[in-house]
Amino acid sequence: MSAASPDPTAAPHQGPLHDRHVALGAKLAEFGGWTMPLEYAGGGVVAEHTAVRTAAGIFDVSHLGKVEVRGMGAAAFVNSVLSNDLRRIGPGQAQYTLCCDDETGGIVDDLIAYYRSDGEIALVPNAANTAEVVRRLREAAPSSVEITDRHTEHAVLAVQGPRADDVLAAVGLPVGHDYMSFVDAPFGLAADSVGAETDPRVVVCRTGYTGERGYELITSNDLAGPLWDALLAAGEPHGLRPCGLGARDTLRTEMGYPLHGQDISLDVTPNEARLGWAVGWKKERFWGRDVLLAERERGPRRRLVALRSAGRAIPRPHMSVSLTPDVLLGEVTSGTFSPTLRSGIALALVSTSMNTDPDAGVQVGVDVRGRREPFQVVKAPFVDPSVRS
Template structure:
């Protein structure tokens, strides 16, 4: 792995588990693990049926603080913080003011009116911080803490029991968080938020770097009786794709707007101000020229990003943005950005290595986890 890549404070733990590493947003992170419970499919299945533990410390961390910090964040990012309150988290978008394109999607932790914690994507943290810093009024500070904190994601049906076994809070409402002490690191606090990127019940935990190894060890030890598996970012990708969750840099980007990506639910349309508001309102009224759709293979084709999508063999309408083999469904699934106005009942073709494979348009999610308590 190249020397310039950043390393998680848990890197040695991953090496000990035989992790295969890959580059993610400038970080060397585990893609999958060796061993009896290792490999993308086994790790994926552990989350769907039991519990898995991910290191997602490559995710950004930034704090916005000062008098009226929450109001400032609300006037810049897309979603409406006024709809939630302290102790709640919210999915939101940082959009470009001129084009409406998505600079990044992130989670905002509303601590109080004067403190908001933001968790952007690894590759976009510096840009989000730069934009917020440039626009900040006097008295508001924006601090990049990307390398100060680790983030662990405990996901799966047994996640509550594992957290309780290590003395951390569990069972709070979806998209809410609790700040707690951790017995394994005296004087160190942990932010425990009931959210995740898998569609399963789960939690994301933010903790200071130095205390992260002790928390990882405690969770792995407590989870053994529940079938816990250390999970890499390969499984995280198959899990989020089964849910239809977008990935920045593939499904959303500066070239893709929230309207095109069907993320209008994450926009506070009635707010007086947020970056990109005017252009996005106009696009919403006129209708976007492209739409993100969900596709499921009717045969054995496995879609991958950038494969062409066609209405007929001679009419190309877009391309795959995210595509994979679904370990749960045992078939290919994909998100694709295509021309707007395509008949939702039309069978589409995907160019899989020079062969046109048939795909049907479906509604998200591909895998329905609503039968399990969220």
């Protein structure tokens, strides 16, 4: 995920479900160059968060990028530039991966790659970084491979929570396939305002950003509205709630999932962010390989850690983290109140001069509004995940 906006002077883009969010009383804000719902009337962030942990929530995440890589050798090309080893998966499977800068190893973006065939890979980058990812891919792609930006042509809905399968099954969509896999499925026959039928397909992906069992649904803009309406209606008996980016942020922070623009960026490498598991270290080539291998060998100078408040303090980004009042270690990158734990939690980028082993019982101080509050270094995720169940 990304927190930055690609062009602060440009008018925010409104997705295909904008009018529905307004009708539901959503509080709207600009995020990654798009106008998106933060929370909905009649509940708020905590209620939406709790619905996802206990029942189900539906998110509009149409701001996410959609990029097609097609042509002879498309899969081989993607594997030669992005960090993870695409050869570990096959058709119908998805993979978390990183686009890194070749010279510095910094993270340009984190994204999901969907493997359709050797000649077709779909990428879902973050909203703010889509144009930059597309630019880098186009500059590097061989003549046989075409890069197409479909950012504004498709919608993405996420249904997350322990009742997600019940909600999708109620509208006739397939459920139960493996984590990080996807299938194409029909969904009725939608029509636009002049009566022309649209492509009624939905890509049902067993992916998500909440730590709960769930699905992300990629479809055409024309089908997004009918699909949203059907899911809301079918999900009501199962406790489904519409959820905004506020709950999405608290949910992902409880899981320790990084947000691009806060926890990861061009100034942060996969080694520093503890994302080495998303790097195919044995590959002969990917952007940033040489510098990242060298950093891995000597050890990064800082590392992303998880912190939990030992009191009542709520951390926020950019608050300083110290070992003692006189020894500054780094700063909070993401901080929030955890509705599940009922305490403050944070991700922080700190110097590796400190023992970051969560089993060592290390306590640090976080400067919360001028007071040095106690926090414990803990192991992420902060809550038990059910995403693979």
